[in-house]
Every structure is written in structure tokens, then in C-alpha cells.
Amino acid sequence: MTREEKELMSGAWPLCLIGVALLAVTYFTPHAGGQQGFSFFEVAWNTPWQNLGDWPAAWCSVKVILFSLSVFFLTFWLTTMFGLSIPKALERFLIFLMTVPCLGVLAGLYLLVKAVL
Numbered sequence: 472m473t474r475e476e477k478e479l480m481s482g483a484w485p486l487c488l489i490g491v492a493l494l495a496v497t498y499f500t501p502h503a504g505g506q507q508g509f510s511f512f513e514v515a516w517n518t519p520w521q522n523l524g525d526w527p528a529a530w531c532s533v534k535v536i537l538f539s540l541s542v543f544f545l546t547f548w549l550t551t552m553f554g555l556s557i558p559k560a561l562e563r564f565l566i567f568l569m570t571v572p573c574l575g576v577l578a579g580l581y582l583l584v585k586a587v588l
Contacts, residue, residue: 483551490544497538502531515582528586539575
């Protein structure tokens with residue numbers, strides 16, 4: 472392993488830690504007090520536009536954003552770590568796969584605006 476590869480690997484570990492921390496915050500914090508039996512995606516998605524200031528749905532929307540960011544950081548970490556030993560086509564696929572969490576952040580922002588306004 473070359474020196475550049477070691478530096479790349481040591482610089483990628485904070486991305487993994489950030490992703491795991493955001494994932495832990497997403498799944499281990501409670502969501503939407505009275506909405507038992509529903510996932511935070513459902514609570515955020517099913518709020519109507521007429522409910523101004525629906526704070527449980529807003530918190531679930533923030534959790535959607537945090538989940539999407541954690542998937543982004545973990546995918547970026549995997550791309551960095553496996554980028555050293557995988558074919559370029561698979562690396563390009565992983566980079567393309569990183570656009571999915573970006574769409575999740577946009578959806579979470581939409582849901583947040585829908586819940587608050």
C-alpha cells in the first residue's frame with residue numbers, strides 16, 4: 472500500500488463516523504409523539520398542507536434529511552475505500568448512487584416546508 476493510499480484511507484474514516492452518528496441520531500431518537508406504529512417517513516409524508524406548524528411531522532422531516540445525509544456519507548466513504556481496488560465502472564456506479572441521498576435531502580426539505588408552512 473502506497474503512502475497516498477494510506478492518507479486517503481485515514482482521511483475517509485471521519486466520513487464513516489459522521490454517517491454512523493447521523494444514522495444513530497435518526498433511528499435512536501423518538502419521532503412524532505402520538506404516532507405509534509408509523510415510520511418517520513410516513514408521518515412526514517402524510518401531513519396535509521392545511522396543518523400549519525405540524526411539529527411532529529417537521530421533526531420527522533428533519534429525520535428524513537439526517538437519514539439521507541447519513542446514507543450520503545456512508546456511500547461516499549465506501550466509494551473512497553473501495554475506489555482503491557474496484558474497476559472504474561463500478562466506481563462510477565457508486566458515484567451515481569450517491570445522487571439518491573441528495574434527492575432524499577431535497578424530499579426532506581420539501582416535507583419540512585410542507586409541515587411548517
